Amino acid sequence: MMLKLYYSPGACALASHIALEEAGAEFELEKIDLKQGQQKTPEYLAINPAGVTPALRTDEGVLTQNLVIMGYIAQTHPEAKLADVDSSFEFGRMQAFNGFLASSLHPLIGRALFSRPPLEGEAKDAAIEAGMMKYALVEDSLLQGPWAMGDAYTVADGYLYVFTRWARQAGLLDPARYPKLNDHLDRVQARPAVQRALAAEGIDAV
Ligand SMILES: N[C@@H](CCC(=O)N[C@@H](CS)C(=O)NCC(=O)O)C(=O)O
The missing domain is CATH 1.20.1050.10 (Glutathione S-transferase Yfyf (Class Pi); Chain A, domain 2)
Incomplete structure (x- = not known):
């Protein structure tokens, strides 16, 4: 499974980025420059219509919202123990x-x-x-x-x-x-x- 995280440096997507690193996940990064308004381009709005970062592309589709993305990473990488996914x-x-x-x-x-x-x-x-x-x-x-x-x-x-x-x-x-x-x-x-x-x-x- 190849994951791609759309992020902006230092913005809140850093939380999802850290979770991917902690999980030892295989992933790519794509920078969205918020100061230049790249989050509002038609290309990015097709990925996340809300026009904000982060977004995580997965084989099944795109997930948004840090807490959802982080929960997904914890659940799909249980060996990394990034959350108590058994309870x-x-x-x-x-x-x-x-x-x-x-x-x-x-x-x-x-x-x-x-x-x-x-x-x-x-x-x-x-x-x-x-x-x-x-x-x-x-x-x-x-x-x-x-x-x-x-x-x-x-x-x-x-x-x-x-x-x-x-x-x-x-x-x-x-x-x-x-x-x-x-x-x-x-x-x-x-x-x-x-x-x-x-x-x-x-x-x-x-
Ligand atoms: N609750 C959302 C917040 C997303 C959000 O507000 N992201 C900000 C960066 S910290 C953003 O992309 N802002 C761009 C804008 O509002 O134009 C999440 O956790 O993913």
């Missing part, structure tokens, strides 16, 4: 965590940091505050430690890393307020699979 309940618990990142944290921090045109002044401050409330919920309640779901690394860890990476780059991940998230970021970033994904996307560790 529907534990798998669901992990997807609930991923769903929180996808539907609650990502939209808010994405709006604060990447709105076009950029937010400024009080509007930006308010957007950052709203986004950081979601990081605080992960720090204070959702992150089990040392990994997102507890003792075992899962695809949820690569997903959380995408957002802590953005926050640290923006100077928002104060170690005094977010010690667990900082520890988690460093722990994920030290993994060889993550370093391979960063190198392939041409982006830096933070």
